[in-house]
Amino acid sequence: MTDKKEPLKWLYASIAKYFLPLLLGAVVMNVIFGTYYDYFVKTVTAGFVAYECILFWFFEKIKKRKVWRFFIYITLGLVILVFSGWLIGNGWQQTGVSFIDWFYVNSQEVGSVTYYNAFLFVGMGFFIISILYYFTVYRFRIFGVMLTTMFPFVIYGKRAQNLNTLSLTFMMTVFLAMMIHQKRVADDYTEKQKRNMIMNRSYAVGISLFVTFVGALTMLLPKPEYKSQLEANKGIFKYYLNSNTTDYDDLNDVSSPRFGANSTGEILFTVDTKDVETIYMRRQSFDLFRADQWVLRDEYRDWYGADDGTDNIVNSPLYMHKLLKSMAATGRYEDLGLTEDLFGNEYKSKIWLNLSGSTYSPSYIPAPIMAETESLDYGFRNVHGEFYYKSRYSSAYGGLGVSYGAIPEEDAEYDYVSRLPFSWESFEKMMTRGVYYGDVSPEDYSQIVSIYDRYTEKGGVTEDIAKLAKDITKDCKTDFDKCSAIVDYFEDNGYIYDLEYIPDDESIDYFLFESKTGVCTSYATSMVLMARALDIPARYVEGFAAYERNDEGDLVVRDSHAHAFVEVYIPGAGWVTFDPTVPDYKGTENGGGNNAAKAIRTFMDYFSKIALFLGVVFVLVFVIFIDRIIELFFRIRMKFRNNTPEKTLALYERIVRLLEISSDKDMHIRGMTPGEILDLGTKRGAEISRAVSLFEMVCFGGYKPAAVEFEAAYSCYKQSWKALAGKSKNKQKTAHGVDTKDGI
Template identity: 45%
Template sequence: VSDESKHDLVINGSYVAASAVFVTLVGALAMLMPTSSKTSYLEKNSNFFDVNIKSSGTYDNLSDESSPRFGADATGEILFNFTTTSDEQVIYLRRQSFDLFRNEKWVTDDSFYDFDFDKNVHLYGDNEVNSPSYVYSIAKSLADKDYTKDLGVDRSQFPNDLFSEKAVMNQFSDSFAPSYIPAPLMITPGENNVYIKTTHSEVYRPYDTAGNKLGISFEYIPETESERQAAANLDMTENQFKLLLSYGLTNGDVTSNQALNIYKIYALYTDVSAYDDKGGKMEALAKSITENCKNDYEKAQALVDYFEQNGYVYDNEYEPDDESIAYFLFTSKRGNCTNYATSMTLMARMLGLPARYVEGFAAYEKNERGEFVVRDSHAHAFVEVFITGIGWMTFDPTVPGYQRDYSANGTNFDVSTFVSYFSRIALFTGVAFVLVVFVFLNRIIEVFFRLSLKFRDNGEKVIRLYRRVVRLLTIASNDKLSGYTPEMIREYLVKRRGVELGGLIDLFEKTCFGGYVPDEAEWKMVYAEYKAQWKKLTKREKTSLELDKNM
């Protein structure tokens, strides 16, 4: 505030310009710097593949809880490759399933380890394990004995060749050497293959008990269109299936362990007691989605379709203020695979469908040799639903968008990265443009002023040029000069600025007050006079307060 200007605010243009330049440069540099990001245990962790095999045949070092549903990140690093004889376009490699949803996270529960739901024990090359399709095998064997007749279920719904197709998978890596690697849902043992198959994890272990690396090759049963069509056509309820099992128990066609394992699947994998569905809103949504479905498979598929058909968006970088699954499902409708898989698993359980949340990988990228490429960014969460009479089947409710494209040369570059860096460059360019305009604002305005003179006659040019001089003097000195006569302006220029513009002032008086029309030569002379003195006219004049501070 200056006393000389009667307490009007005096703006120091130099300070404003310096501050603006500093803030702009720091902001631009910050935008170009790599941003820190939270990394989930699933997608980037040096111990991700560690499993310690104990002499008792158990293992540890799997996660006690699921990965964070927001803030995940990955580098795009290639972990391993594999080939398969199956023609599947996307292959889901399961790492670990979880039991209960508690405090907005999936957790494991030791009670779930008490039962071997697949009727498979921990194995070390034991080839006597039952087929992974044992649920369907049991149901079909009982249907073949006509036990389904009294249930109103047609035995023709159990075709003979279901689950007969097998595929061979070979996994390998040039540099990555995990202690175990993920595998599809239904793997079968091969000669000399050491692997682990349990309730929570189904993985292949490429080392024997002595630590010698074996060939990473195994068979598995892919989920084909035939299995999915059979599941969609099978008209059997949970109660009918349990009644069918009781017939088998009574007649000695089913063992008590087989029946108990299946009963426990329905009991434990429909548990939502640890989740507070406030007002029953999620359950009501699940029922409305599946109200016209006739069987388990149609219900599960309807839950998958719901997300894509109702405006949900895949966004791996989105981090909302409210991280609850209810907020994702009913409000934001934006998130990554963990949100979609969690929502579907909970809704399936609320419908009485046994379901489990699974973390692993979705393999969809192939290299030029036709090999599947698995990166850390392919880490994925999906759902496995127990379909009555069929067994566990894989469902992926995540909407399109998570399958990122990578360059052909195998680098970590992808489209989203390009867009991100391009947007930063565009933003930096915009900031730089604003900065240049701000620094050179006076010159830019002067250029436009001089260009505007070209479209006027000589008389109007002289009048505009004189007014421009007065305007520049006012800006530079903060003096109010609008009431000054031309003669006072002449005196002001000489005494205060050391500038002589007598030719312009004389010509202005003749033109403005005498009706004189200058010729081209006169105009060029005063215009040259103005341009020669322009810098002095724009130089800011120090106030008395500033002069006192410098003394």
């Protein structure tokens, strides 16, 4: 018997001592892993639990060596430190991404670095486990434990990210449980009690219900709208560390993060124009999709490049319109669909844009795709269409102040593009014939053909995305119709624009087929990939959507107006702007349907928290009153039993069961005789003599008691059931002078 109990005592003692510290460490590191690891967060967390257990076991072993334990720990710490340095060094050499950038900047911008992830697990994990062991197992200090829980807050604050509500609640719930548990352990130690701390069901249920109730209440309370200083100054695009410039002063190596961006509403610049409702002002475009982010091809990474602007000019809508119109006048291409009646009043309503901003000093100039900037002497276009100052820092101290003409993309322009009958095959044939007749220069032809090589690359296009694109466009004839159908698809199928949403899976497939919730970056990326799946050249563009006007009638461009959209190459038209993002981002009435969907989603999120809260309350009530509920069901069963002998046997069985639950397991209640049961019940203050006597007569004498006899015994039981269960506290004297407890 002793051999069987010793392992159980060791197990109970180990759980009491190590479970909560290990759980807290796992929760804290799971929250940290969630912001650095793209995948396998649960698997890595499980591995970290094993890492914790090994280190805890090791620390317990060296704790007994009072002289050597310090030196052993320092030696192990130095080994971990050297190994961590090796990991960081190799991470820098292999990727070129500094540890500081990786640690502070969103992983979508700098990418995932395996060596740094390993350091996070081994190095930082060792540090946190050491803190937890010292301040929970070795000696309890609440502020030391609190230090561990502060790490996620510091990391998420520095990276301007928001902690997931559920993760935060769970972490603080475990911390609260740790605090209560360790306080009791500390009190027992201080009072130098010789007995072991009682880890019974009441203790475990009480602690669990209390912290769960508090956690559920925390989730139910609305989150205050508060931003840290760093978060308040970070826009939707890449934040530059150690820079005196603002977020938007220069262009980025990679595209912006698709989730978790923040903005302040700060006005960057204004546009003096009264003639249009919305202008899409491009900053830069990207051509390759890699690891859920957009990048530039290596051969096109020189943003400044040659200033001849040939790529952008020959493929701009203005140039292509002029070229095709001159070719149509020759009559040589009528068999390919190029006739003079295709042309109307498009590209004639020129507007003048005056951009000004006292604190906004970018090295580029925000401009629409059809801005007439080539004739301006202060800037040039590079091979991607970005418009730069000739001197990189020409506006660095004077803010933004430029003026240029542009053709807005409005109904007349889109109507013209929709009339173009060309496929890529017929358009290429027409350009080839144009080279033969001298209507198209070989250089222009080469530039046009290169578009299909550069912007139809299929990286990121999965089978599901390709299938969806084909399903959406199955009834469309032209590339323009296909792209318009993709734009309409998002608004017609319940997609939601939500700046606060951060999904568990950041892949485009998850956005398209599961969450259907995201911001402009997800919508634009999805459309580019679907267009490319159909062999339509498309590129991802970041810039601004200017649609808000101030009291003076000028367009106001804020940091919150940073926007991602799509440029598609339409045969015969050149690059054409499409905005697949559902119109909610403008705050207009057009997005009412999606706003309603978002409202429903918000309600469901809040309702789920209320349901969780009510569920916890139900469990709380159920567990607290579990004994009363079981007793109630017993009495209901007794009420519907007609056979008095069977009711007598059931009553005695219930008495034995209550004594068994409330007694030490060593007493073997079920092996006791009725006389021993009576003595034990009497010591508890329970009046069960009539029930025991009636049981003996029924069980051993075949006696059939009258209903009034059973009711007398049953009545005494009902007054004494709390005493049998060990719950009654109010003592009073019976007629026999024995202490009894009030069963009411």
